[in-house]
Amino acid sequence: MIKKWTLAAIAYLLLVMGGYGIYASAVNPEETPSHTEERNH
Amino acid sequence: MSQQEKEATLQISGMTCAACAVRIEKGLKKVEGVQEATVNLALERSSIKYDPAVTNPAALEKKVKDLGYDVVMEKAEFDIRGMTCAACSARIEKGLNKLEGVSNASVNLALEKAAVEFNPTVLSKQDIIKKVEKLGYGAMVKEEENQQEAADHRQLEIEKQTGKFIFSAILSLPLLWAMVGHFSFTRFIFVPDMFMNPWVQLALATPVQFIIGKQFYVGAYKALKNESANMDVLVALGTSAAYFYSLYLSFASIGSNAHMVELYYETSAILITLIILGKLFEAKAKGRSSEAIKKLMGLQAKTAIIERNGIEQEVSLEEVAVGDIIHVKPGEKIPVDGLIVEGQSAIDESMLTGESVPVDKKSGDEVIGSTINKNGFLKIEATKVGRDTALAQIIKVVEEAQGSKAPIQRLADQISGVFVPIVVGIAIITFLVWYLMVVPGDFAEALEKMIAVLVIACPCALGLATPTSIMAGSGRSAEYGILFKGGEHLEMTHRIQAVILDKTGTVTNGKPVLTDVDVNDPYKEEEFLALVGSAEKQSEHPLAEAIVSGIREKGILLQEANSFEAIPGFGIKAIVNDKEMLVGTRKLMKKHQIEVSDALDKMDALEREGKTAMLVAIEGQYAGMVAVADTIKETSKAAVKRLKSMGLDVIMITGDNQQTANAIAAEVGIDHVIAEVLPEGKADEVKKLQAEGKKVAMVGDGINDAPALAVADIGMAIGTGTDVAMEAADITLIRGDLNSIADAIFMSKLTIRNIRQNLFWAFAYNSLGIPVAALGFLAPWLAGAAMAFSSVSVVLNALRLQKVKL
Numbered sequence: 001m002i003k004k005w006t007l008a009a010i011a012y013l014l015l016v017m018g019g020y021g022i023y024a025s026a027v028n029p030e031e032t033p034s035h036t037e038e039r040n041h
Numbered sequence: 042m043s044q045q046e047k048e049a050t051l052q053i054s055g056m057t058c059a060a061c062a063v064r065i066e067k068g069l070k071k072v073e074g075v076q077e078a079t080v081n082l083a084l085e086r087s088s089i090k091y092d093p094a095v096t097n098p099a100a101l102e103k104k105v106k107d108l109g110y111d112v113v114m115e116k117a118e119f120d121i122r123g124m125t126c127a128a129c130s131a132r133i134e135k136g137l138n139k140l141e142g143v144s145n146a147s148v149n150l151a152l153e154k155a156a157v158e159f160n161p162t163v164l165s166k167q168d169i170i171k172k173v174e175k176l177g178y179g180a181m182v183k184e185e186e187n188q189q190e191a192a193d194h195r196q197l198e199i200e201k202q203t204g205k206f207i208f209s210a211i212l213s214l215p216l217l218w219a220m221v222g223h224f225s226f227t228r229f230i231f232v233p234d235m236f237m238n239p240w241v242q243l244a245l246a247t248p249v250q251f252i253i254g255k256q257f258y259v260g261a262y263k264a265l266k267n268e269s270a271n272m273d274v275l276v277a278l279g280t281s282a283a284y285f286y287s288l289y290l291s292f293a294s295i296g297s298n299a300h301m302v303e304l305y306y307e308t309s310a311i312l313i314t315l316i317i318l319g320k321l322f323e324a325k326a327k328g329r330s331s332e333a334i335k336k337l338m339g340l341q342a343k344t345a346i347i348e349r350n351g352i353e354q355e356v357s358l359e360e361v362a363v364g365d366i367i368h369v370k371p372g373e374k375i376p377v378d379g380l381i382v383e384g385q386s387a388i389d390e391s392m393l394t395g396e397s398v399p400v401d402k403k404s405g406d407e408v409i410g411s412t413i414n415k416n417g418f419l420k421i422e423a424t425k426v427g428r429d430t431a432l433a434q435i436i437k438v439v440e441e442a443q444g445s446k447a448p449i450q451r452l453a454d455q456i457s458g459v460f461v462p463i464v465v466g467i468a469i470i471t472f473l474v475w476y477l478m479v480v481p482g483d484f485a486e487a488l489e490k491m492i493a494v495l496v497i498a499c500p501c502a503l504g505l506a507t508p509t510s511i512m513a514g515s516g517r518s519a520e521y522g523i524l525f526k527g528g529e530h531l532e533m534t535h536r537i538q539a540v541i542l543d544k545t546g547t548v549t550n551g552k553p554v555l556t557d558v559d560v561n562d563p564y565k566e567e568e569f570l571a572l573v574g575s576a577e578k579q580s581e582h583p584l585a586e587a588i589v590s591g592i593r594e595k596g597i598l599l600q601e602a603n604s605f606e607a608i609p610g611f612g613i614k615a616i617v618n619d620k621e622m623l624v625g626t627r628k629l630m631k632k633h634q635i636e637v638s639d640a641l642d643k644m645d646a647l648e649r650e651g652k653t654a655m656l657v658a659i660e661g662q663y664a665g666m667v668a669v670a671d672t673i674k675e676t677s678k679a680a681v682k683r684l685k686s687m688g689l690d691v692i693m694i695t696g697d698n699q700q701t702a703n704a705i706a707a708e709v710g711i712d713h714v715i716a717e718v719l720p721e722g723k724a725d726e727v728k729k730l731q732a733e734g735k736k737v738a739m740v741g742d743g744i745n746d747a748p749a750l751a752v753a754d755i756g757m758a759i760g761t762g763t764d765v766a767m768e769a770a771d772i773t774l775i776r777g778d779l780n781s782i783a784d785a786i787f788m789s790k791l792t793i794r795n796i797r798q799n800l801f802w803a804f805a806y807n808s809l810g811i812p813v814a815a816l817g818f819l820a821p822w823l824a825g826a827a828m829a830f831s832s833v834s835v836v837l838n839a840l841r842l843q844k845v846k847l
Contacts, residue, residue, distance in 0.1 A: 001197070005204030009211035016244045020235045 046076060049098045049163065051087045052113035053080070053105055068108045072096055085113075098142060098163060114144055115161040119169065121153050122179035125260045125273055129178070136176045137169065154183065177263040202321040209253040209314040212245045216307035239291040239304055246306035250284045254313045275461050276316055278468075279495035280309035286488055308496055308824070315832045340411045340432060345376035348420075361426050369419045377410040378425035385609065386417030387581075399583070401609045416581075456503065464498040464811070471815040479817070490817050497810035497824040502831040506799035509839035514792030517843050523774055523785045530771035532796075534755050534789035536736045540684055540782060541715075541727060541749070543741035544695035544702065547759050548709055548779070549671040551742065553584055555591025556652055557668035559643060569665055571597050573657055576615035576622040579605040584653060585613070587669045612655065623658040630656050630663070637663045651701030677709045680779030685710070687783060690735070694718055694726055694749075723749035740774075740782060757782060784847045795842055799835045806831035 053065065062080040065087060069078035074095025080087040089101055102112045124130055130150040137146035137155065142163025148155045157169055166182050173180035215236045222232040235241050251258075257280070260273030283305040290304060346355050348366040361367065361377055369375050371386065387399035390412045399415050402408060408421060410430045427433065468491045476487035511528040518525060525531045545551050560569045574592035577585040578599055592599070603616040611632065612625015623633055627644075630637045635658045644666060647654040652670035656663065684691050692713040695702045702716035715726050723739075727749050730737045739746065739753035750756030750770045758770035759777050774781035810827055813819050819827070 001200040002204045002207065005208040006211070009208040012248065013211055013215070013245070016241055017235060019244075020238060020241050024235065 046090055047093045049089045049091065049101060049160075051089070051098075051102060051105060051160065053085050053087055054111045054113050065105060065108055065110060068104055069101060072101060072104050075101070098160065099144060102144060102160075112144075112160070114158045116156065116158050117166050117169070118183040119155045119157065119166075119173070119180045120183050121148065121155050121173060123263075124148075124150055124153060124178060125256075126150070128264065133173060133176055133178060136172055140164065140169070140172055143169070155180070177266065199321070202317065205253050206314065206317045206321050209249045209310065209317055212249050213307065213310040213314045216242060216245055216310050220307040220311075239287075239294060242304055242306040243288065243291055246284060246287070246310045249310040249313050250280060253317060254280060254309075257313070257316075275464060275495065275498065276312065278465065279492070279498070280312050282488070282492045282495055283309040283312075286485075286492055290485075305492065308492075308828075312496070312828065318836075342374040342376040342411060346370075359427070361423055363423055363426055365423045367421045367423055369414045369421060371414055371416050371418065373414055375408050375410055375412050375414055375419075375421065377423045378430045379408055379410075379421040379423045381406050381408060381419055382422050383420035384418050386419055387415040387609075389413040389415050403609075460498070460503075460807075464495065467811060467815060468494040468498075475817065489820070490815065493814035493817075493819045493824040494811055496828055497814045497819060498807055502803035502806060502828070502835045503800070506803050506835050507796055509836050510792055510796040510799055510842065513839045513842035514788060514795065517845050518785065518788045521776075521781070521784055521788075521847050523772060523781055523788060525785075525789075526771050526773075530755060531789055531792050533736070534738070534772065534786055535793050537689065537738045537755055537786055538735045539690040539692060539730055540738045540740060541692045541694050541730070541753070542681075542711070542779070543723070543739075543746050543749075544693055544697065544705060545671060546742035547740050548677050548693060548705065548711075549673050551671060553587040553653065553669040554672050555588050555667060556670045556672075557647060557654070558665070559640075559667075560665040561640075561663060564659070564664055567595075567597055569657070570595065570667075571599060572617050572620065572622060572659060573624060573667060574599045575602055575617040576605070576613060576624055578602065579615070580607055580613050582607070584655070584669055588655075588667055591669070620660055624655050624667075627656065630658060633658065633661070635661060635663055639663075640666060649698065649700050650704060651697050673705060673708055674777075674779065676778045676780055680783065681710045683780065683783045687786065689786075692730075694723055721745075721748065724752045727752045738782070740779075741770075757785065787847065788845070791845055792842060795839060799838055802831060802835055802838070 066078050066080045069075055069080075069087065069089055072091075074092040075089055076092065077090040078087060079089075087105070091097075091101065105112050121130075121133060124133070127150055130148040133155060134146055134148040137143055137148070137157060140146075140159075142160040143157060144160065145158040146155060155173070159169065170180045170182070219232055219236040219242065221227050221230055222237065254277070257273045257276045261277040264274055287304040287306045287309075342358060344355050344357055345361050345365075346353055346368040347361060348354075348368060353368060358376055366382065367376060367379065375388070381402055381404050383404060385401070385403035388402050388408060389399045390409060407424075408419075409432075410425075411432045471494050472487050472491035475490045476482070476484065480486045507528070511531055514531055515525045515528075518531075525534075542548050558566060558570060560566050564572075570592045574589050574597060577588050579602060580586075589599070600617060602622075603619065605613065605615045607613050608625065608629065610626075611629040612623065615622045615624075623629055623635065627637065627641070637656055637658075640656060640663060644654045644656065647666075647668045650670070652668040654666050654668040656666050658664060681691055690713065691711050692715060693702065693706045693709075693711045694715045695705075696718055697705075697716055699714070699716040702714045706712070706714045718726060723741075723746060727737050727739055731752075731754070736754045738755040738757060739749045740757040740759060741747075741750055742759040746758075750758065755772060756770040757772045757774055759774050772785055774785065806827065810819065810824065814824055
């Protein structure tokens with residue numbers, strides 16, 4: 001039971017991060033400026 | 042039957058003749074609203090026609106009781122599922138008590154149990170289950186065989202909550218990381234861009250909100266449906282407000298620079314994670330409370346060999362009926378309570394009595410189920426089976442004791458009960474004031490203030506305050522061998538003013554050792570002891586073992602006896618070195634016509650000191666005596682001194698005579714002694730002290746202490762005693778050292794202080810935070826952080842208990 005929930009969370013987290021990665025690098029690289037850079041301005 | 046007329050049937054006990062029946066009939070007819078009453082003596086049943094607008098079955102029952110008879114009620118226990126807080130248990134209790142035919146219902150939140158006393162002629166167990174289900178919970182009849190299932194159910198619940206916690210923690214951590222980026226003083230911390238993205242945040246927060254948070258929505262719905270509010274309502278409202286507001290902002294920010302938007306997804310996700318953590322602690326605490334019962338059930342034999350129609354057959358314990366003849370071989374457990382009809386044996390009752398010495402029993406003696414038949418074959422007639430056996434009764438006592446509620450835990454629940462509607466009210470007022478007066482027409486800002494109020498008011502720290510401290514406190518105590526059976530005992534222990542110590546096995550070791558040797562001419566002590574030891578060597582009686590090991594310790598070599606015979610109840614007869622030896626009681630000497638009158642004074646004196654003296658005859662002549670006695674534990678004296686220095690009244694209680702008791706009490710420094718108390722009188726002595734207004738702790742080790750342990754405000758079982766005493770007690774002291782009593786009181790004090798600190802923190806956060814948030818000084822994310830910090834501070838404070846040194 002515990003393992004099931006943990007795996008589900010990790011899998012989901014990776015999926016979200018992967019999805020964002022694809023979105024950020026491949027689909028729309030210009031529209032996702034580095035937040036850190038922006039904050040430092 | 043007209044509409045204003047109802048019929049009730051009461052099962053009545055205590056009637057002896059027709060006059061009784063008439064008396065009850067007359068009495069019932071006098072009750073206002075009763076139209077007709079008949080009493081059937083043979084069936085012991087009364088049928089009453091009454092006007093439900095004027096009277097009710099409870100009033101009729103009371104009348105019967107007032108007349109001096111009893112109404113037979115059925116008692117049943119139910120496992121209840123789906124309760125989340127004290128409001129739920131109170132609602133079920135109220136609902137069940139309103140049911141016609143129920144005379145008393147009490148619901149225990151911690152054990153998830155309901156005990157219902159009801160009139161079986163009016164309604165059935167099924168009706169009660171239906172009522173509970175109608176209130177929005179699950180119920181099933183609790184049978185003994187359901188025990189295992191209930192335990193598994195709890196274990197599953199713990200695993201499920203752990204899984205949910207890990208799931209929501211993994212998804213909340215990136216959100217927490219992103220939140221840290223909001224603080225000006227934490228700007229140096231690197232936050233990956235992706236975690237700042239509103240859509241990533243939404244993706245992470247959504248499963249937490251609706252998969253993990255589902256239980257709060259369900260709980261809130263149930264509570265609202267029954268016109269009450271609990272913690273679930275606040276959690277659901279606060280997290281939903283934060284989540285949906287963030288969702289709205291996420292959509293509103295499409296097209297603009299997403300990074301400039303302040304979102305509160307982390308507020309909702311972290312809130313849910315922390316509250317799940319609280320639930321997990323709670324589930325663990327609940328699971329532990331049923332361990333004791335499982336252990337007790339394990340003491341029972343599983344099968345019995347019974348003789349029916351002259352044929353031996355092995356049957357399961359449930360099939361044994363009163364009157365069955367049961368065969369018990371040496372080394373086997375006696376399955377049920379009964380009377381010996383054939384055979385004799387030593388019975389090991391230590392699991393029930395704490396008495397390490399097996400008891401010799403013969404035909405006509407009573408035996409208790411789950412004790413062990415040591416060495417003889419026995420035929421036993423079953424007298425008590427099933428729920429009536431001594432062990433079943435003990436299990437019941439333990440269960441009932443566990444059924445009591447923890448007051449301080451209830452306080453937090455009750456406060457959050459009133460708290461919720463008030464907070465919701467304040468939140469709405471805040472919204473209206475901001476929306477209509479402060480910033481007219483600015484919905485987002487007004488909503489923001491309202492969320493801040495809801496979030497800061499989430500009584501999550503309040504919910505964590507008690508269970509975390511209790512878990513930490515009881516966990517640390519357990520490391521020192523002090524097992525508290527429940528939070529209520531941990532709470533009560535620090536109020537103890539008087540400690541009653543049982544003598545045998547508590548102040549003393551409860552194990553006999555050789556204390557006195559008296560030798561007559563012409564024997565020398567060494568020669569005498571060599572003979573006695575050699576004779577006793579083959580005996581398995583604990584007193585003999587004490588003598589033999591005492592002699593061996595003196596460095597005396599023992600020989601093999603040429604012959605040996607144990608005479609139960611008298612002593613032994615043996616031939617050693619061609620000398621005929623007799624060791625045993627006065628009766629043994631009389632039986633063999635040995636003159637011992639000169640020795641009797643000395644023997645009496647030893648017995649007055651609480652020692653067991655045995656006379657020895659060699660070759661038909663009295664040769665001397667040996668005495669064995671219990672010894673005082675090495676730690677007892679220092680422990681008593683420590684208890685006294687804590688301002689406690691220390692009392693010793695014993696069945697021994699006053700003289701012996703005084704001698705032992707003086708040795709350990711106890712001034713107050715209650716001696717010559719019969720086992721059943723111990724509970725009365727506890728009650729007497731309680732009547733003086735004192736909170737009393739009873740410390741004992743055997744089954745004879747069990748009633749006193751139960752009556753006392755706190756019962757402590759010394760762990761070197763029996764499992765059952767431990768189960769009957771509120772606290773088990775595994776070390777068997779009296780210092781543990783002082784340690785237990787000290788731990789209780791620390792834990793309660795810790796709980797109070799936690800409750801103070803939790804309240805301070807909530808009550809200071811609400812006005813600050815309502816006035817608009819607190820952004821929701823800050824409210825969320827403060828809320829999380831209050832929970833963390835409560836947990837950290839509780840964890841300090843794990844470092845306590847005793």
